[in-house]
Amino acid sequence: MKKFSSIRGTTDFDALEAGIFYDLTQKARNTLVRFGFEEIMLPVLEEQGLFLKGIGESSDITERQMFKIEGKDTVLRPEGTAGVIRFFIEHSLYKKSGFYKFFYIGPMFRGERPQKGRLRQFNHIGVEAIGSSSIYLDAEVIILLMKILDQLGVRDKQLIVNTLGCAKDKSALNKILFSDLKNKKESLCDNCKRRLDKNPLRVLDCKQSLCRETVASLKLENSYLCGDCLDSFKKLLSILDSFGVEYKNDPYLVRGLDYYTNTVFEVTSTKIGSQDAIAAGGRYNNLTKSLGGPDVPAIGFAVGVERVMLLLDKEDKRTELDVFIASTSQKLQEAAFEILNKLRDAGFVADCDYLDKSLKGQLRAAQKRGARFVIILAEEEFKNNTVALKDMRKNSQTLIEMTQVVKSLKEKI
Numbered sequence: 063m064k065k066f067s068s069i070r071g072t073t074d075f076d077a078l079e080a081g082i083f084y085d086l087t088q089k090a091r092n093t094l095v096r097f098g099f100e101e102i103m104l105p106v107l108e109e110q111g112l113f114l115k116g117i118g119e120s121s122d123i124t125e126r127q128m129f130k131i132e133g134k135d136t137v138l139r140p141e142g143t144a145g146v147i148r149f150f151i152e153h154s155l156y157k158k159s160g161f162y163k164f165f166y167i168g169p170m171f172r173g174e175r176p177q178k179g180r181l182r183q184f185n186h187i188g189v190e191a192i193g194s195s196s197i198y199l200d201a202e203v204i205i206l207l208m209k210i211l212d213q214l215g216v217r218d219k220q221l222i223v224n225t226l227g228c229a230k231d232k233s234a235l236n237k238i239l240f241s242d243l244k245n246k247k248e249s250l251c252d253n254c255k256r257r258l259d260k261n262p263l264r265v266l267d268c269k270q271s272l273c274r275e276t277v278a279s280l281k282l283e284n285s286y287l288c289g290d291c292l293d294s295f296k297k298l299l300s301i302l303d304s305f306g307v308e309y310k311n312d313p314y315l316v317r318g319l320d321y322y323t324n325t326v327f328e329v330t331s332t333k334i335g336s337q338d339a340i341a342a343g344g345r346y347n348n349l350t351k352s353l354g355g356p357d358v359p360a361i362g363f364a365v366g367v368e369r370v371m372l373l374l375d376k377e378d379k380r381t382e383l384d385v386f387i388a389s390t391s392q393k394l395q396e397a398a399f400e401i402l403n404k405l406r407d408a409g410f411v412a413d414c415d416y417l418d419k420s421l422k423g424q425l426r427a428a429q430k431r432g433a434r435f436v437i438i439l440a441e442e443e444f445k446n447n448t449v450a451l452k453d454m455r456k457n458s459q460t461l462i463e464m465t466q467v468v469k470s471l472k473e474k475i
């Protein structure tokens with residue numbers, strides 16, 4: 063018989079990992095709410111065109127990595143931002159309020175061949191603040207990201223920031239790159255040779271070592287920035303300084319998606335290698351307009367949850383039982399089942415054995431599940447309407463009235 067295994071590039075979370083996932087998304091959620099962000103949940107299925115238009119046709123994601131549903135114009139979303147903006151435009155939210163702060167937590171998909179650290183299905187915690195171009199919002203979003211990563215326990219991380227400038231500056235940068243790189247075409251990978259004409263910025267984002275060396279020899283500076291953009295970038299850095307946020311300004315940092323303008327940033331970790339950012343984001347002031355909405359500035363970031371999980375010590379977050387119900391014979395099962403459900407209704411984390419184990423086996427199972435107490439139903443005591451209550455930590459046992467089970471446990475826990 064054929065044995066099935068999970069699709070390459072996908073991961074199963076066992077109870078330990080699911081516990082870690084829940085714990086860290088909940089921590090992030092608490093911080094996000096404190097910063098005034100509201101959670102939204104959008105479908106994983108979106109129209110392919112949304113990403114072609116939003117992310118850009120010559121990006122890695124849209125060229126190679128989209129997970130397309132065969133025979134349909136539908137893809138499994140490769141990232142969250144374009145969907146949030148689709149939602150914002152579709153429901154005309156801009157008519158209701160000038161400013162929104164959204165976050166989402168959920169799976170994203172890539173169709174390319176999976177490599178180390180690059181999964182086919184992975185989770186993002188994403189943030190989008192729509193409607194303001196205040197540089198204080200850029201600062202807030204970066205401070206928020208660092209706070210979340212701190213709270214999740216991510217150490218050895220580095221924040222890299224840069225600015226691409228406004229649309230004008232970005233095209234000036236593209237021109238500089240094109241003229242600098244056209245003589246070095248032979249030192250670029252095939253993809254980049256092709257991209258150079260269409261979108262030279264992409265070359266900066268290429269992960270091939272050949273291209274990275276070529277780019278490093280360019281000696282880029284912020285000379286393409288207009289006065290306003292340079293000033294506001296300096297302001298951003300000074301706010302970060304005053305809040306003690308450590309960063310590196312790297313003029314080679316661009317983000318791989320067309321929609322970014324002005325501030326871009328990412329966080330890398332020495333533990334998983336600098337090529338794979340654990341979080342990345344930036345401003346995308348032109349995306350809403352390019353998707354058919356109004357001209358509204360926005361900024362956001364996404365944290366790769368699985369990458370964060372790689373960096374954390376696996377601390378067991380599984381819930382331990384308050385109480386385990388054991389019985390010495392099958393005849394007592396009905397009574398045991400009744401007590402079990404009474405305890406659950408009273409708010410205890412309670413369970414029993416469904417494998418007809420011996421009492422010894424049941425106690426072992428209770429211990430494995432971390433049960434604080436075990437209630438034992440035995441024939442003789444049952445006739446007298448009593449049950450034994452075993453304290454697993456103290457290894458002591460007392461008899462209690464059947465009707466007092468909930469009350470006695472409430473006193474002890």
Ligand SMILES: [Zn+2]
Nearest residue numbers: 228231288291
């Ligand atoms: Zn500018």
Ligand SMILES: [Zn+2]
Nearest residue numbers: 251254268273
């Ligand atoms: Zn390349």
